[in-house]
Amino acid sequence: MATVYQTIPQLSQPHLLTLADYSAQEILDLLDLAIKMKKPENKHRPLLQGKILGMIFEKSSTRTRISFEAGMLQLGGHAMYLNTQDTQLGRGETYGDTARILSGYLDGVMIRTFKQEAVVELATNSTVPVINGLTDDYHPCxxxxxxxxxxxxxxxxxxxxxxxxxxxxxxxxxxxxxxxxxxxxxxxxxxxxxxxxxxxxxxxxxxxxxxxxxxxxxxxxxxxxxxxxxxxxxxxxxxxxxxxxxxxxxxxxxxxxxxxxxxxxxxxxxxxxxxxxxxxxxxxxxxxxxxxxxxxxxxENRLHAQKALLVALMADPSIEI
The missing domain is CATH 3.40.50.1370 (Aspartate/ornithine carbamoyltransferase)
Incomplete structure (x- = not known):
């Protein structure tokens, strides 16, 4: 039987701040892609070859950091860990200014922080996708x-x-x-x-x-x-x-x-x-x-669901899965 391919889901919003950002069908499309991405033959598809994800952490993490980092590597890209105390965010640089800087270096940003307003400010000023990795208000991933x-x-x-x-x-x-x-x-x-x-x-x-x-x-x-x-x-x-x-x-x-x-x-x-x-x-x-x-x-499904999200937000939309 011939392999059936599908194009990458097209999301109506360039960022994931909360699940309210997406329609029910968009959520179901992401889940369908995640299930496909979990299949062994798709584990190391280089769909994000050469792409770089910056990961900003203000809260400690096991699953979020490892799953995003492993996911980017499996997709052929690179994940960069950014502890706020090691960046100018720790010295008071605004999220808006940080977003404008990072947009010139990276292909996407994931942030795990306290205030939802920080994620919103980052996304508002970013020209690359921003993913909410967790705030005090939401945990969409x-x-x-x-x-x-x-x-x-x-x-x-x-x-x-x-x-x-x-x-x-x-x-x-x-x-x-x-x-x-x-x-x-x-x-x-x-x-x-x-x-x-x-x-x-x-x-x-x-x-x-x-x-x-x-x-x-x-x-x-x-x-x-x-x-x-x-x-x-x-x-x-x-x-x-x-x-x-x-x-x-x-x-x-x-x-x-x-x-x-x-x-x-x-x-x-x-x-x-x-x-x-x-x-x-x-x-x-x-x-x-x-x-x-x-x-x-x-x-484990944190890895696969987030890989689907990363692909939907950062990959060439013409690629077939």
Whole structure:
């Protein structure tokens, strides 16, 4: 049988700041490309031969740095690590000025930082693609990997019930936007006082109306998990919140994802976590290492989903995959 090729997905926006930037079809096209990129025969396709990605880090990283760096190498390009303390950003140069400088040297920029406004300022002043590798508000690259994993397991996103248990943070924000875009029903359970910001809820509800998805915000983990196909959690104290860890531990009592809670889900549910996990806090080891867990498949898919994104943003659009 002849090999079937496809052209690179054409994205309507030159940057990825949040998943709200892209249509549902664009997200699905990226996921389709990611699944193709994961095939062994496509691992070392030099689709970004000679291209250079600058990677700005203001937050520590394992998965983000290694997956982007490995992805660029596998695609025939190069990734350049830029710690802000080793650049003039650490001495007060603006993100706007930095973007104008880097645009003359690089073919793309990925940034992992605190404030979403920093990513926006960088993209506004850049003539090369800018990718949000994580901010306090959003983590879109992780959600692309999450959705890719769900597609590998279930074959579809639309109509699946997704339950998020724990802190309303950058992960829940991005999952709300992404799920609403692609038509997944999402239930979020957080302790009182830790609910998602209203501006995220409003945005997600708007996208849900378009896709037919439902969005439920509750303080009852059992309600959220009931009949869920996907159960997702994250650490209760994110980077920068370490001083709140003890207080949060008390407030999040009853929100641990354990075998008693997961027994309420669909019998074929999968468990997901963006990692790193604090075992026996937000999730038990029995669930994290259990037969329903796909966390390490999900972690590997950061590489493949981001390679698809890099290709879509940086490769010659006439290339066939």
């Amino acid at each position: 992780q959600v692309l990997a999450d959705f890719m994993t769900i597609l590998e397991v279930f074959g579809t996103l639309k109509g699946k019930k997704f339950a998020y248990i724990g802190d309303a943070n950058n992960m829940s924000n991005s999952l709300m936007i992404g799920a609403a875009k692609v038509g997944m029903d999402l239930s979020i359970a957080t302790p009182a006082g830790y609910a998602p910001n209203q501006w995220v809820i409003d945005a997600a509800e708007g996208f849900a109306k378009e896709s037919g998805a439902t969005l439920t915000i509750t303080t009852d983990p059992k309600e959220a998990v009931n009949d869920a196909h996907i159960i997702y959690t994250d650490v209760w104290a994110s980077m920068g919140q370490e001083e709140e860890a003890a207080e949060r531990l008390a407030h999040f009592e009853g929100f641990q994802v354990n075998e008693a809670l997961t027994a309420l889900a669909d019998p074929n549910y999968i468990f997901m976590h963006c990692l790193p996990a604090h075992r026996e806090e937000e999730v038990t080891t029995a669930v994290l290492e259990g037969p329903h867990s796909v966390v390490f498949q999900e972690a």
